[in-house]
Amino acid sequence: MSDKEIRVRFAPSPTGYLHIGGLRTALYNYLFAKNKKGKFILRIEDTDRNRYVEGAVDNLLSTLNWAGLQADEGPKSSGDYGPYLQSERLDIYNEHIKKLIVDGKAYYCFCTQERLTELREKQKKEVIQTKYDKHCLHLTEDEIIQKLNDKTPNVIRLNIEPNKEIFFNDIIRGEVTFSSDTIDDQVLIKSDGFPTYHFANVVDDHLMKITHVIRGEEWISSTPKHVLLYDYFNWERPQFAHLPLLLNPDKSKLSKRQGDVAVEDYMQKGYLKDALINFIALLGWNAGDDKEYYTMDELINAFSLERVNKAGAIFNLDKLDWLNAEHLRSTPNDKILIMLKDEISKSNYSNFDCTDEYLLLIIEAMKERVSFVKEYIEKCPYFFEPPIEYDEKVVKKRWKDDSQELLKIFSSRIEQLVNPRKEDYERILKKLCEEKEIGLGRLIHPLRLALSGVGIGPGIFDLIFILGKEESLKRIDKALDQIK
RNA sequence: GGCGCGUUCGUCUAGUGGCUUAGGACGCCGCCCUCUCAAGGCGGAGAUCACGGGUUCAAAUCCCGUACGCGCUACCA
Numbered sequence: 001m002s003d004k005e006i007r008v009r010f011a012p013s014p015t016g017y018l019h020i021g022g023l024r025t026a027l028y029n030y031l032f033a034k035n036k037k038g039k040f041i042l043r044i045e046d047t048d049r050n051r052y053v054e055g056a057v058d059n060l061l062s063t064l065n066w067a068g069l070q071a072d073e074g075p076k077s078s079g080d081y082g083p084y085l086q087s088e089r090l091d092i093y094n095e096h097i098k099k100l101i102v103d104g105k106a107y108y109c110f111c112t113q114e115r116l117t118e119l120r121e122k123q124k125k126e127v128i129q130t131k132y133d134k135h136c137l138h139l140t141e142d143e144i145i146q147k148l149n150d151k152t153p154n155v156i157r158l159n160i161e162p163n164k165e166i167f168f169n170d171i172i173r174g175e176v177t178f179s180s181d182t183i184d185d186q187v188l189i190k191s192d193g194f195p196t197y198h199f200a201n202v203v204d205d206h207l208m209k210i211t212h213v214i215r216g217e218e219w220i221s222s223t224p225k226h227v228l229l230y231d232y233f234n235w236e237r238p239q240f241a242h243l244p245l246l247l248n249p250d251k252s253k254l255s256k257r258q259g260d261v262a263v264e265d266y267m268q269k270g271y272l273k274d275a276l277i278n279f280i281a282l283l284g285w286n287a288g289d290d291k292e293y294y295t296m297d298e299l300i301n302a303f304s305l306e307r308v309n310k311a312g313a314i315f316n317l318d319k320l321d322w323l324n325a326e327h328l329r330s331t332p333n334d335k336i337l338i339m340l341k342d343e344i345s346k347s348n349y350s351n352f353d354c355t356d357e358y359l360l361l362i363i364e365a366m367k368e369r370v371s372f373v374k375e376y377i378e379k380c381p382y383f384f385e386p387p388i389e390y391d392e393k394v395v396k397k398r399w400k401d402d403s404q405e406l407l408k409i410f411s412s413r414i415e416q417l418v419n420p421r422k423e424d425y426e427r428i429l430k431k432l433c434e435e436k437e438i439g440l441g442r443l444i445h446p447l448r449l450a451l452s453g454v455g456i457g458p459g460i461f462d463l464i465f466i467l468g469k470e471e472s473l474k475r476i477d478k479a480l481d482q483i484k
Numbered sequence: 485g486g487c488g489c490g491u492u493c494g495u496c497u498a499g500u501g502g503c504u505u506a507g508g509a510c511g512c513c514g515c516c517c518u519c520u521c522a523a524g525g526c527g528g529a530g531a532u533c534a535c536g537g538g539u540u541c542a543a544a545u546c547c548c549g550u551a552c553g554c555g556c557u558a559c560c561a
Contacts, residue, residue, distance in 0.1 A: 013561045048560055113559085120558095129486050130557070155559050173489070182487050182557090190559040197561050221488055221556035244490080251553060279496095282509090286497060290508050309497080312554070316495045319510045329523085368523040379521095394520090429519095444519040456521035 006038025008212050010064075010071070011201065013045040014056030017262040018063040020315065021216065021246040021254050024280040028243060029214045030069045031281070031303035038211070042074030043204060046087045047194045057085075063263050067273050068296055073208075081208040086200050093195040096203050096233070097156055097188060105232040106188055109136040110147050110154045131184040132157065156189040158198075158225060166224040171212075171241040171305045178224040186225050198222060202229040205238055214241045214305070217312070218253070241305045244284050245312040254315050270343075270372040272331070275324040283313040293326055325371035333363050339373045347377050349384045361466045365458035380457060383466065386475055387453025390483055394455035398445035399483055406436070406443045407450060411476045414469060422465040429460075450479030 010026040012018070018026075033040040042064070044057055061076055073079025083089055100106035109132070116132070123130045137159060139147075147154065164180040188199040195203070205213060220242050230237045246254040254261055260269075266276055278294045287302040294302070328336070337359055344352060362383050366376055377384065413428050414420065429447075433440050444460045451463055451472060464472050 011561090015561085045561060051560065109559095116559090124485085127485055153559095176488075178487070184557075187559050192559075194559085196559070201561090216555095217489065218555055218561090223488095242489085245555075247554080249495090253555075282496065284496090288498070290498080292496095292509055311490055313497090314495060316510085319496065322510055325523095366522090369521065398520090439519090441519050448520065454520090458521085460519055 004211060005209075006033060006036040006211050007041060007209050008033045008038065008214055009041040009043050009205070009208065009210050010069075011043045011045050011204075011215075012060060013048065013051065014053055014060060015051060016053040016056045016059065017264055018060055019254075020261050020263055020266070020280065023063075023067060023069075023263050023276075024246060024283065025214065025216055025243060026064060026069050027067070027277060027281060028285070028303075028305075028308070031299055032212065032214060032305060033072075034300040035303050039072040040069070041079070041081075041208060041210070042071035042077075042084060043208070044075055044085045044087075045197060045200065046085060047190075047197065047200055049192065049194065059264075063267075066267060067263065067277060086195070086204065089200070089204065090193065090195075092207065093189065093200060093203055094193075097195075097199070100158075100188075100232060101156065103232065105159050106156050107137050107159055108139070108144055108148070108154050109157045109185075109187075110139075110152050111135060112153075129182065134159075134185060137185075153191045155187045155191050157185040158188050158228070160185055160225075160228065166227060168223055168227045168237070168240055170220075171239055172244075172308050173220075173242060173310060176220065176223070180224070180228075183224055183228075186222075198225050199229070202226050202233075206230070206233070206235045210238050212239045212241060212305075214243065217242045217245050241308070244309055246280075246283060247312045247314045249314055249316070251312070251314065259315075270374050271320065271324050272327045275320065275327040278327065279320045279323050282319075283315065284309050293323070321371055328371065328373065329367060333360055333367075336363050336373065336376075340376050343374050343377060344384075347374075349377065352384050358466070361462075365462040365466060369458065380452075382452040382454070382457075386471075386478065387451075389453060390449055390479065391454045394445075394449050395483055398449055398455065400442065400446070402436075402438075402442070403446035403483075404480060406432070406438075407446055407476050407480060410443060410447065411473055411480075415473060417469060420465075420469055422461045425464050426461045447476075449483070450476045 008029045010022075010029045012022050012026075030040045032038075042061075044060075046052065046057075057075060061074075064071070071077050073081060073084065075084045097106060101108070111132075115135075119133060120130045136157075160180050160183050162181055165177060166180055166183070167175055167177040169175050186198050187196050189195055204210075223240060223242075227237060248254055248258040250258070252258075260266065263276075267273075274295065277296060277299070281294060281299050281303075282292065285303070285308045288307060291298075291302075337356060340359055340363065344350065362376060362380065366380055370376055370379055410429065410432055413432065414425065417424055417428075429443060430440065433443055436442075445455070448457065448460055448463065449455065451467060457463060467475070
C-alpha cells in the first residue's frame with residue numbers, strides 16, 4: 001500500500017434518520033481518512049425502492065453536518081467520481097454486469113418467487129443449508145434468449161464455484177476464511193433492474209477508488225461475495241475493517257425498541273455534538289492510554305484502525321452525560337450564551353427580557369453545576385422568576401427564630417448601597433454576622449431561601465449580585481411575609 | 485440448523501508471555517474542601533481475566549476443545 005491517496009466511504013441507506021451506530025461507522029471512517037490526509041466520501045445506497053423515504057437524504061446530510069462529519073465528496077458536494085446516489089448509477093451497473101455474464105461469472109435466473117420459496121422450505125425440512133440450487137445456470141443460450149425476448153421476469157446471480165476456500169484479511173480481526181460451499185449465488189441485479197447492495201457496493205467502491213472499506217460487523221458474512229466479485233473483475237481488493245456492533249443492554253444489536261437510536265434524539269435531548277462524538281469514538285476504540293476527553297482534532301490525531309476492539313459495546317448513557325458536562329464546561333461562555341438564548345426561547349420563559357450580561361453572569365455562576373444547557377434554566381429558575389414557594393425541608397432546617405430579624409437588618413443595610421458590587425454584599429453580610437456574633441451560615445441560608453426558594457445553588461454573593469439590589473430587596477420582603 | 489465473529493470490574497476499557505497482589509474512566513459509597521449544591525482532591529467497594537485442557541521455568545496474554553452471546557443465512561441494506 002504505497003503512497004496512494006486514502007479514500008474511504010460512509011454508505012448509508014436513506015431510511016429516514018441516522019442511526020447512532022451509523023454515526024459511529026461514519027466517524028471511524030472520517031477519523032481514519034483525516035488521520036491519513038485522505039478523503040471521506042458519502043455515498044447513498046438507495047437501491048431498495050421499497051424503502052425509499054422522502055427527505056431522508058437531506059436529513060442524513062444535515063445530521064452528519066451537525067456532527068461535524070462533512071464529506072469531501074458526496075451527493076451535495078463536488079467530486080470526480082459521482083454520481084454519489086446509487087439510484088443514478090444504474091447504467092454503470094448494467095454495463096458491468098454484462099462483463100460478468102460474458103465471463104460466466106454471473107447468470108440469468110428466471111425462477112419464480114414460488115419455486116424459490118418451495119426450494120427453501122424443502123431445504124429447511126431436510127435441515128440442510130438454504131441456498132439457490134443453480135437451476136438456471138444450466139439453461140442453454142437459446143433458452144435464455146427466448147425467455148429474455150418473452151420478457152420473463154429475471155434476476156442476475158453471482159456464480160459461485162463450489163469447493164473453494166475464500167479468505168480475506170480484516171484489519172481488525174485478521175484473516176477470515178469461508179468455504180465457497182456455504183455461500184449462496186447471491187442476486188446481483190434484481191428483477192426491477194436495480195442492483196443489490198452486494199453488487200453496487202463493489203462496483204462503486206472500485207470506481208470511486210475506495211482504498212479501505214470500514215463498515216459494521218454485520219457485513220462480515222457477505223464479504224466473501226464481495227471479495228469474489230473483485231476477483232472476477234480482476235480488480236484490486238480494498239482493505240477491509242469490520243467494526244464491532246453497538247449493543248442494547250441485553251447485548252442484542254442496538255435497536256429502536258430499547259431506547260433512542262436516532263442521532264436526532266440525542267440532539268434534541270441537548271447533547272453537545274463534541275460530547276456525542278467523544279463518547280461514541282470511545283465505544284470500541286481507545287488510544288491505549290488513560291485519556292477520556294477528546295476534541296475532534298485530538299481524535300483525528302490519535303485514531304487508528306488497529307486499536308479498534310473486536311467485541312461489541314453496550315451503548316450505556318452514564319458516561320455520555322459526564323462527557324457532556326465536561327465538554328459544556330470547556331465551552332466558551334459566549335457560545336453557551338447563544339445556546340442558552342435558544343433554549344430560553346423554547347422554554348416557559350420565552351418572553352423573559354434581559355441583557356446578555358445578565359445571562360453571562362448566570363452562565364459563569366452555574367457552570368460547575370450543570371451538565372446540559374437547558375439546566376441553566378431548569379436548575380435555577382429563580383434567575384428567571386421569583387420563587388413561587390419555599391422548599392419545605394429547607395425552611396424547617398434553615399429558618400430560625402432570628403432569621404426574620406437578621407434579614408430585615410440586612411435588607412435595610414443593602415438598601416443604602418449605590419450600584420453595589422459583589423464584595424459590598426459580602427462586606428455587609430460579614431459585618432452583620434460579626435455584630436451578632438453568629439456564623440455566616442446563620443444568615444446565608446435564610447437569605448438563599450428568600451432569594452431562590454431552595455437550599456441549593458451558586459455562591460450566595462453571586463446569587464444576590466446577579467439578581468441585583470432591587471430584585472433582592474423585593475424577594476426578601478416577600479419571604480419575610482410568607483415564611484413563618 | 486449452517487457459517488462467521490466475539491467473551492477482562494455493573495458499563496466503556498488498559499493489558500500483545502515475567503513490570504500485575506489485573507491499571508484507568510463512568511456510575512456507586514465514604515472523607516476532605518465549604519454558605520448550600522456542584523466542581524475539585526483523597527480513599528473504598530467492585531473482575532476466581534467465560535469454562536476445561538495443553539505449551540512454557542512463567543499465560544488474561546500462545547494452542548486446542550467446550551459453553552455462552554451476537555451477526556449473517558432475502559430480488560433489505
